[in-house]
Amino acid sequence: MNVIEASALGRRYGSTWALRDCTVAIPAGHVAALVGPNGAGKTTLLNLAAGLAAPSAGDVTVLGGRPAGSPMALDGIAFVAQDTPMYKNLSARDMLHLTRNLNRRFDQQYAESRLGELGIPLKRKAGKLSGGQQAQLALTLALARRPRLLVLDEPMAMLDPVARHDFMASVMMAMAADGVSVVLSSHVLAELERVADYLILMSRGRVQLAGEVDDLLASHRVLTGPAAEADRYAERLSVVHARRGEAQAHLLVRATADEPVPPGWEAHPVGLEELALAYLREPAAAALPGPDRARRRALPSETGRQTEVSK
Template identity: 50%
Template sequence: MTQAVQTKLKYAIETSGLGKRYRSFWALKDCAVTVPQGSVTALVGPNGAGKTTLLKLLVGLNRPSAGAAVVLGQTPNQTTEYLSEIGYLAQEIPLYSQFSAADHFAMGAHLDPRWDNDLAVKRLNELKIPLDRPVGKLSGGQRAQVGLAMALAKKPRLLLLDEPVAALDPLARVDFLTSLAQAAADADGELTVVMSSHLLADLERVCDHVIILASGETQLCDDIEQVLKTHKLLVGPPGALPASNEYIVIKESRSSTAAHALVRLSSLRISVPGWHVRDVDIEEIVLAYMGQSRDAATSEGAAQ
């Protein structure tokens, strides 16, 4: 019965007006995002954009100051029913440095009702990570894998990862993302993943969905293919791009010979006489949104 209700859910995460204030500072405001069930979503944004805050609100570690989040059909809370559905890997991958990987897995076995010890052990064996050595003595990449195993062996339906690869070297980063992509594929749509990162190259490798946060606000929340379809670079003669209801300008740059404008299309058909339409990659789009929010913040600051 519950299973039937759960599979009907379209979104693993749905937030509206979600905000978090620390004293007088809004770390996250009016955040409205939807994450489809089974997607692998990248949560991107510059440092201080509110990524960690959003993830902590979704796990139920922190309480919102405004708005609400619905995660797997529930308001985030501290019950076993809720927590056992959520796999969470906090920033900097906290582990008990005196504990071995096996100790951590024993902890999972004691505290997580659906704990899959074979899965956890198998993952580390495949990566040749020693089970009996204190994790404080493992490399950063190995620790990240232990952390991921802790989150995955819990058999969650939603996996929330906060900058899991930020501190890893390029090879360990690729290994980690490969492991993650494999786990998502193995789950066959039963697992939803949200991974925050400020490394844009990562997200194209594994993600199919993107949320851009900047200055505590949602800039974009969509399917990556859709994002690529609706964002184009217009290249034309020096001078202003004519105003139109077919697009919204995200970022403009002008030189003496040409003008570039990254735009979001309102419809998929566009024609601006004298301007070329080019495809852009997700990295450029993300950077444009981040730049836009920074400029807005600067002018807002100047106005004050």
């Protein structure tokens, strides 16, 4: 079963397409990481899947074919937004009461017990809680609905490292205990490398790469060798991204572990963060055929410049 399935999906605001020709299928049972720079279309895709916006083109279904935004779909999805919106003047207990009255299914006992374990006082106003506590309150409200799909749109953006770790630990526990599928949008690649087992890379309103993390990592590696020979080998390799100094070149290529390494070169495994950054630097690499991709990716020279995903 696919928890989110989009076909030629698009969303336009005026003359600007925030998401265009998006086709992707995210299977159940994963922590799926949605990665891309600002303006890539991540939030738009999640809003469309959660029924918070209507598509301008194409269609999207959730939880095995239910139309996004339909009553059947909404019952099975819980959504936590980046700024964890809630009524700041209401207490945590009031937020539980409000959420229970707005939803057909809500586990009040679970919610109160979870907040007690986290040391979050039910009498304290939401606006008086720390950033980490507000995020945990929002997550508790979502999990108490007993969803089949938990959608998280950059919920850790404003959290410190300890709060981020605790938040993700709570998500993983919920997934293990209740079988919840998770789709998580985040810029914090180091955190995603620790928890995600499915990856969707987005850039310029389109999906660039999608698949299980283990499969994607197994089909890529980094080749290190003499810079003078980089162009010659790039003609024969599917190069995603090239970084080259005066003496040495580093080529991230599509290749499996059993493919031969060029003489004088060394092969190294690639990590999730390195893979994601390579495709975000070179978004056209996902669409180009092998030889054309190789020529376009490898010829420019780089000098050790590092790029981070924009927040």
